[in-house]
Amino acid sequence: MIYTDKEKYSDILNDSLSYLEQRGYENIKADTEGYETPKSFNKVGSDVSITPDIVAEKEGRKHYFELSLKSEKPKLLKSKWLFLNTLSGLKSCKFRLITTKGHYKFTNEMLSDLNLNDKTLIKI
Template identity: 35%
Template structure:
């Protein structure tokens, strides 16, 4: 499995805040990693590769499936994040949804550089705006 996030209290607090935000925005069938009240999102496996990962959150609105990722600057391989975001963006498009990158303070320029240089279709939202 790639990009496995530790379920730290800070991570759980961020994910819980996002679930509250999604409910207010009219999203349904919310699935969130590491939050007891929610089912974990399904694992995604890349065809022809031994890579699998789980989105931080998924939700539906108006029949479309949306993927949500908490941006975390990589300490190891940035290519894994690029790969994950590209796959989630493609899946979201196929399901008439969108990839949403939820960005903590200090990581906005990193996020924008990655999506622009790799042509990733994603909506970027600062966690301060929640």
């Protein structure tokens, strides 16, 4: 989810956080009220900043979670997903996508465009 959609989809973010807590994830950091904000990554030479929606740990392994929701700026969302997928590969972490009913087709099309068809979605 990109920054401009944070307020619009805050209820889905809270549902996702409770889902992850029920599944045993610990040290949850999220870009919302009541949680510590995850580390942001800044692009050198510009003002672009990427912050994962949710970062959590389970069994000693870090997981990056992104909410996959319809967006007005799919190009920006694609670049964020590619960055987080690459980062998770370099750091031996997991990158997962969380989506809800009404956003499945959008998510699958985005994954197909990025050649990330091996990603399994968490459907809430």
